[in-house]
Amino acid sequence: MDNLLNLRRYHRPVLLKETLDLLQLEPHLVVVDATFGFGGHGFEMAKRVDPGILIGFEKDPETYRIVVSSLPPITNIRLLNMGYERMDEGLLKVGLLSVDRVLFDLGISSFSLEGTGRGFTFRRDEPLDLRFNPNEGIPAYEFLNRASEREIEEVLRRYGEERRSRRIAREIVKSRPIRTTGDLAAIVDRIYPPQMRTKAKARVWQALRIYINDELNNLRRGLALALKHLKVGGILAVISFHSLEDRAVKTLREYPFVRALTRKPIVPSEEEIAQNPRSRSAKLRAYMKTAEVDVPSLLADERFANPFPRPRRRGRPRRRRRG
Numbered sequence: 001m002d003n004l005l006n007l008r009r010y011h012r013p014v015l016l017k018e019t020l021d022l023l024q025l026e027p028h029l030v031v032v033d034a035t036f037g038f039g040g041h042g043f044e045m046a047k048r049v050d051p052g053i054l055i056g057f058e059k060d061p062e063t064y065r066i067v068v069s070s071l072p073p074i075t076n077i078r079l080l081n082m083g084y085e086r087m088d089e090g091l092l093k094v095g096l097l098s099v100d101r102v103l104f105d106l107g108i109s110s111f112s113l114e115g116t117g118r119g120f121t122f123r124r125d126e127p128l129d130l131r132f133n134p135n136e137g138i139p140a141y142e143f144l145n146r147a148s149e150r151e152i153e154e155v156l157r158r159y160g161e162e163r164r165s166r167r168i169a170r171e172i173v174k175s176r177p178i179r180t181t182g183d184l185a186a187i188v189d190r191i192y193p194p195q196m197r198t199k200a201k202a203r204v205w206q207a208l209r210i211y212i213n214d215e216l217n218n219l220r221r222g223l224a225l226a227l228k229h230l231k232v233g234g235i236l237a238v239i240s241f242h243s244l245e246d247r248a249v250k251t252l253r254e255y256p257f258v259r260a261l262t263r264k265p266i267v268p269s270e271e272e273i274a275q276n277p278r279s280r281s282a283k284l285r286a287y288m289k290t291a292e293v294d295v296p297s298l299l300a301d302e303r304f305a306n307p308f309p310r311p312r313r314r315g316r317p318r319r320r321r322r323g
């Protein structure tokens with residue numbers, strides 16, 4: 001138990017009570033926490049469904065290691081070091097293909113921000129990696145050192161809604177090689193006056209993180225798979241942290257296979273924001289599944305499709321995926 005309480009120092013859960021209320025948990029249910037992190041939501045869900053099972057997905061191997069080593073020897077939690085975009089494979093692995101509840105908490109954990117040394121915060125000078133799983137894909141600095149000015153500009157504009165994307169991209173290309181958060185922060189600092197720098201860096205970091213982890217495609221795939229594996233009558237809850245994420249989640253209400261349980265998104269109280277400023281942009285939406293879902297049709301449907309698929313790398317051979 002002490003071990004579990006200790007995990008709270010790595011991340012404080014957002015909208016915890018509101019999420020648990022919407023999920024209507026009860027003993028014997030099978031539930032998925034698609035972004036287990038440090039279990040701020042997951043442990044509470046597992047407790048409420050016991051002797052049911054919680055299946056947790058966590059992409060970051062370091063977070064996974066810390067949490068697995070804190071789990072009690074007998075537990076109803078099955079934790080997988082795997083992205084939720086591979087939910088099919090994960091559920092097959094634990095032998096539970098149909099589930100009663102799924103939660104996505106899409107933010108970034110305080111640990112990822114401050115403890116991984118992978119450059120998620122511009123407040124420290126670290127290698128600019130930005131991968132949730134450093135064994136997959138390429139680090140952000142490699143992208144910035146190899147991509148064309150136009151590709152970089154497109155990423156900053158689409159995923160960060162950054163107005164000075166062209167200038168920043170030009171400065172990046174001129175200042176190569178980029179290796180650390182400090183290198184990139186210095187570029188943004190040259191372009192923006194002091195009072196605008198923090199927000200500008202937040203946009204640039206968000207854009208690169210989304211691109212490097214292919215977050216918008218993975219989110220759509222994860223949501224579609226969650227709806228496939230949910231039983232009819234099961235509940236999907238999603239906490240999103242910016243408009244590009246929320247757009248995918250919000251669009252689901254247009255489909256006949258769900259009923260929205262939240263007419264408007266639930267947002268944190270002033271008290272929660274005062275205690276945990278990182279919660280301020282959170283939006284919680286929930287749906288009940290009312291009919292079966294065809295994943296390929298949903299992913300191909302233009303209302304749900306990613307409006308900004310990852311820009312194609314022009315003129316270069318595609319990198320082979322490892323593993």
Ligand SMILES: C[S@@+](CC[C@H](N)C(=O)[O-])C[C@H]1O[C@@H](n2cnc3c(N)ncnc32)[C@H](O)[C@@H]1O
Nearest residue numbers: 013035037038039040041059060083084105107
């Ligand atoms: C906001 S945190 C979750 C916090 C958790 N609800 C808690 O209260 O402790 C989001 C977590 O999702 C993980 N993550 C990011 N992308 C993921 C993906 N595609 N699949 C699974 N986990 C992912 C991150 O590493 C991070 O630990």
